[in-house]
Amino acid sequence: MKGRKKRFQWGYLLLAPALGFILFLEGSALFMMIAQSLGFLNYTGEDAFTFAHWQQLFSRNFFDNLMYSLKIALLASLICLAVVYPLCLSIQKMPGKKTWLSLWKIPLFIPALIACSLMGNIIAYNGALNTVLLALKVIDKPLSLRNDAWGVGALLTQVWKNIPFMLLILYSAIEAVRKDVLDAGRNLGAGRVRLFFEVTLPVTMPSALVATIMTFIKVFNDYTISKVMGPIYPSTLSNLMHKAAYTLNDWHSAACIGCLMVVTSIIFVKLYTWLSDQITRRLS
Amino acid sequence: MENSLTIKNVSKFYGSFQALDKINLAVPEGQFVTLLGPSGCGKTTLLRIIAGFLSCEEGEVYFGDRLMNDVPPEKRDTAMCFQSYALFPNKSVYENIRFGLRMHKVPKEQHKKLVEEAMEMVNLTGLGSRRPYELSGGQQQRVSLARCIVVRPRLLLFDEPLSNLDAKLREKVRVEIRQVQRQLGITAIYVTHDQAEALAISDRIVTMSAGRIVQNADPRTIYERPNSKYVADFIGTANIIPCSVESREGDRFVLKCAYGTLRAIDRDCTLQPGAQASLLIRPEDLFLAAPGSENAITGTTRTVVYMGNVLDMFVDVNGTSLRAGITKENVVTENAPVTFAVKPDRIRILEA
Numbered sequence: 001m002k003g004r005k006k007r008f009q010w011g012y013l014l015l016a017p018a019l020g021f022i023l024f025l026e027g028s029a030l031f032m033m034i035a036q037s038l039g040f041l042n043y044t045g046e047d048a049f050t051f052a053h054w055q056q057l058f059s060r061n062f063f064d065n066l067m068y069s070l071k072i073a074l075l076a077s078l079i080c081l082a083v084v085y086p087l088c089l090s091i092q093k094m095p096g097k098k099t100w101l102s103l104w105k106i107p108l109f110i111p112a113l114i115a116c117s118l119m120g121n122i123i124a125y126n127g128a129l130n131t132v133l134l135a136l137k138v139i140d141k142p143l144s145l146r147n148d149a150w151g152v153g154a155l156l157t158q159v160w161k162n163i164p165f166m167l168l169i170l171y172s173a174i175e176a177v178r179k180d181v182l183d184a185g186r187n188l189g190a191g192r193v194r195l196f197f198e199v200t201l202p203v204t205m206p207s208a209l210v211a212t213i214m215t216f217i218k219v220f221n222d223y224t225i226s227k228v229m230g231p232i233y234p235s236t237l238s239n240l241m242h243k244a245a246y247t248l249n250d251w252h253s254a255a256c257i258g259c260l261m262v263v264t265s266i267i268f269v270k271l272y273t274w275l276s277d278q279i280t281r282r283l284s
Numbered sequence: 285m286e287n288s289l290t291i292k293n294v295s296k297f298y299g300s301f302q303a304l305d306k307i308n309l310a311v312p313e314g315q316f317v318t319l320l321g322p323s324g325c326g327k328t329t330l331l332r333i334i335a336g337f338l339s340c341e342e343g344e345v346y347f348g349d350r351l352m353n354d355v356p357p358e359k360r361d362t363a364m365c366f367q368s369y370a371l372f373p374n375k376s377v378y379e380n381i382r383f384g385l386r387m388h389k390v391p392k393e394q395h396k397k398l399v400e401e402a403m404e405m406v407n408l409t410g411l412g413s414r415r416p417y418e419l420s421g422g423q424q425q426r427v428s429l430a431r432c433i434v435v436r437p438r439l440l441l442f443d444e445p446l447s448n449l450d451a452k453l454r455e456k457v458r459v460e461i462r463q464v465q466r467q468l469g470i471t472a473i474y475v476t477h478d479q480a481e482a483l484a485i486s487d488r489i490v491t492m493s494a495g496r497i498v499q500n501a502d503p504r505t506i507y508e509r510p511n512s513k514y515v516a517d518f519i520g521t522a523n524i525i526p527c528s529v530e531s532r533e534g535d536r537f538v539l540k541c542a543y544g545t546l547r548a549i550d551r552d553c554t555l556q557p558g559a560q561a562s563l564l565i566r567p568e569d570l571f572l573a574a575p576g577s578e579n580a581i582t583g584t585t586r587t588v589v590y591m592g593n594v595l596d597m598f599v600d601v602n603g604t605s606l607r608a609g610i611t612k613e614n615v616v617t618e619n620a621p622v623t624f625a626v627k628p629d630r631i632r633i634l635e636a
């Protein structure tokens with residue numbers, strides 16, 4: 001009995017790497033962030049508990065950045081979704097689909113900065129896109145899409161970068177829809193489009209939700225692509241945070257922004273879990 | 285009567301492999317036709333060509349007198365029951381059955397009545413709100429059947445619908461399928477590799493082998509007057525051994541074979557004396573007889589198995605095996621001499 005108890009206690013040591021990782025790397029960062037947002041861990045002056053940083057946070061500046069982050073994240077994830085479904089369905093029908101699939105995965109391995117340069121070249125003032133559009137007489141003067149006020153450049157780059165990730169998740173979900181079930185549907189009078197909305201879409205909905213929410217959070221928290229391709233103002237919250245910390249040396253405000261980013265992400269994960277629970281319950 | 289379905293010279297290739305070779309078939313309205321053959325002989329391929337999931341390189345498919353080759357599956361007005369049931373996993377039983385009505389644009393207010401009617405017909409009443417995964421295999425196949433019949437298709441197609449069910453249930457659902465089809469008078473094409481199922485359910489059996497139709501006839505003819513060794517062997521149990529035609533007088537033959545000299549009456553046989561042939565004797569056509577009776581076959585029992593309804597035995601006749609099935613009242617021991625006889629009109633002469 002005694003020996004067994006002892007072994008049992010030693011067993012807890014096995015948790016150390018995982019627990020240590022969470023406590024020291026994530027927990028400490030989280031703790032520092034919360035503490036700093038409340039005025040502690042001051043690098044330049046006295047520590048003092050205060051809500052002042054939180055009160056200052058909710059300025060016009062912050063909301064502009066928040067709305068911009070939400071806009072880009074929402075649009076990028078929805079555009080990706082809208083592109084990826086037809087993409088999956090057409091890849092599925094192509095000869096040599098394995099090759100096509102691996103070609104489509106390439107952006108997954110390309111760093112964001114390089115993706116920005118690539119997209120930058122395509123949408124530059126005298127880049128490929130403008131050249132083609134001018135030649136086709138769709139436009140009469142080049143569009144300036146890079147660092148444009150609306151964020152088209154950043155959006156395009158995000159879509160380009162995130163499609164492979166979504167493709168990965170959705171393609172396997174769509175492949176898993178049984179062919180005989182689709183045959184049964186066609187047999188009963190449903191055309192391909194109808195069948196997609198009646199069967200394929202609802203059955204793959206949980207996977208689509210995971211992919212969309214994860215893309216949303218990735219884009220929402222993005223720093224690089226918005227910095228390089230996005231508007232000068234507003235930008236993502238990550239950029240605002242960076243500016244607060246490094247340009248203005250205001251680590252407390254940066255910490256407040258960080259807290260809000262974590263909270264927003266958690267809200268979206270919760271929202272996703274709830275939504276997919278609802279949908280999964282309704283589907284199966 | 286008009287033919288519901290006519291297939292003319294249909295051939296199908298998968299790459300260089302020929303899966304169907306010039307299939308010709310006409311199915312009168314309201315008939316229950318079974319495509320029977322071993323796995324890989326092209327039954328599913330033919331059924332999928334009829335449904336429109338596959339196209340054929342050669343030949344024509346007609347529904348009535350309308351050429352269907354270029355009509356997509358959703359416009360063919362067929363409905364198929366699959367071996368895997370293929371129910372929509374995201375829909376309830378009720379919604380599964382209603383699906384076809386919605387696709388065929390049947391007015392909404394009729395849906396409830398029609399779906400409930402169909403559910404009653406296949407004994408599913410009360411299960412409408414269940415999900416497919418909450419049903420047993422038999423129930424799922426019934427949902428699949430209800431989903432098909434509710435739209436009153438021109439053709440009801442079945443691809444081995446009972447293969448995933450246990451033996452008892454298989455018989456039960458098979459009877460239900462036949463009842464429903466009769467009641468509604470819908471033409472049905474049914475694929476199976478199970479000869480007993482084919483015999484029990486069909487108006488006609490189309491026996492296939494390696495992409496061809498070997499014999500197309502009603503169940504009794506298929507069983508009692510098979511047109512080839514292949515059909516005789518595939519359907520039921522059979523003693524098939526080589527023989528030679530000694531003499532012939534009209535439809536009366538004298539045959540010489542390992543079982544001895546036998547008299548046969550076969551109106552379909554066209555062979556002349558001197559020809560080499562095969563003869564078919566079904567085990568249940570043999571009966572115990574006194575030595576010296578007409579068509580007596582004498583041998584030694586090797587194994588005798590009590591099957592409940594019959595005694596199934598293997599008998600050694602001059603070194604050739606003979607299988608016999610006789611009624612259970614008889615007592616026969618193993619390794620004992622035994623004499624059987626067979627009526628001349630129960631012997632079938634087939635090409636060698």
Ligand SMILES: Nc1ncnc2c1ncn2[C@@H]1O[C@H](COP(=O)(O)OP(=O)(O)O)[C@@H](O)[C@H]1O
Binds near residue numbers: 301303321
């Ligand atoms: N998609 C396919 N590609 C190549 N060969 C196929 C394909 N589908 C079926 N076959 C071949 O065609 C033959 C007939 O198949 P099938 O119609 O499924 O037979 P059955 O239903 O009688 O078992 C088989 O030899 C099978 O291997």
Ligand SMILES: [Mg+2]
Binds near residue numbers: 327328
């Ligand atoms: Mg098959």
